Amino acid sequence: MSVDAELRQLRAGRGGRSSTDRSAYGFLAPWIIGLVVITAGPIIASLVLSFTDYNLLQDPSWIGLDNFRQMLSDERLHHSLRVTVTYVVLGVPLQLGLALAIAVLLNRGMRGLALYRSVLYLPSLLGGSVAVAILWRQIFGTEGMINRALSYVGIDGIGWISDPRTALYSIIALHVWTFGAPMVIFLAGLRQIPTTYYEAASVDGAGRWHSFRHITLPLLTPIIFFNVVLQIISAFQAFTQAFIISGGTGGPSDSTLFYTLYLYEKGFGQLDMGYAAALAWLLLVIIAVFTAINFYVAKFWVFYDN
Structure with a gap:
């Protein structure tokens, strides 16, 4: 097989793999979006809120470790x-x-x-x-x-x-x-x-x-x-x-x-x-x-x- 033929075959293989990868990510997209929006997002938000004074009616204000000290x-x-x-x-x-x-x-x-x-x-x-x-x-x-x-x-x-x-x-x-x-x-x-x-x-x-x-x-x-x-x-x-x-x-x-x-x-x-x-x-x-x-x-x- 010539060098040009081998290069064309490699390009075709990479193209096929990239197409397969895009399809895989497309099928995984709903799960990834759910993980970020429904699970990871609220977890990170709750961690941030744990260091704030937040009453749901006003913007949260940063108070550091006061909430955790209050637990004592x-x-x-x-x-x-x-x-x-x-x-x-x-x-x-x-x-x-x-x-x-x-x-x-x-x-x-x-x-x-x-x-x-x-x-x-x-x-x-x-x-x-x-x-x-x-x-x-x-x-x-x-x-x-x-x-x-x-x-x-x-x-x-x-x-x-x-x-x-x-x-x-x-x-x-x-x-x-x-x-x-x-x-x-x-x-x-x-x-x-x-x-x-x-x-x-x-x-x-x-x-x-x-x-x-x-x-x-x-x-x-x-x-x-x-x-x-x-x-x-x-x-x-x-x-x-x-x-x-x-x-x-x-x-x-x-x-x-x-x-x-x-x-x-x-x-x-x-x-x-x-x-x-x-x-x-x-x-x-x-x-x-x-x-x-x-x-x-x-x-x-x-x-x-x-």
Whole structure:
């Protein structure tokens, strides 16, 4: 082949590649625009606003680190952190424990497994909705289903969501009830464990508990770790349940004042959007720290079958 022919072929190849590149960027354009306009833009804007005094009605004024210094003496912020951490520490393990137990039962095989799986998954789809939160408020109200059931056995119920001692736990119960999503993930993980392990253990005389403890749990630890990380992140961002059940106040006596609810109150209730933006970035840091701790601790208990 002559030199001129080779040059023409190279030019044609570059032209084809550039045309392909333009087509690729054309298909990626909606995603790139969405990333910049809908995700990256608001993130950068909120970071800038966190260093300002901004009330949504006037132009923001730069105040530096004053919003972050204010957090050190904000008692309601500290209380909302305690409430949220309590919700996470109690709600996530209980939810995952129930999800794993149901997944193990479903994994044994039964008729209509797909139906049971779908029905049990529904709470995860509906649990964060306003309608379910309203229903939950009715169930745990003074004249609700819980107190009516207790009255049949001679127990006088209380206002579960109007009593500061129990209001938070009623929301935790709602969180535990939404076990469907982690249950489906657990069930998928259980289906991946080779049955030969259980057959060998049975030959050696191992019972169900020993098989579960020494085979199922170790091989399921990557799935457990995945669910723990996802559910902790989700629990820290919980908002709808507390907002609806408490009427948007975090009551009674701030017993259900979740961090996100306090952030919403500051930003849209008191129009202190600069401080609310700073709170949002603090929440990001808190979630990042918890996630980093989980990844660090995972190397001591998560087993990967290579």
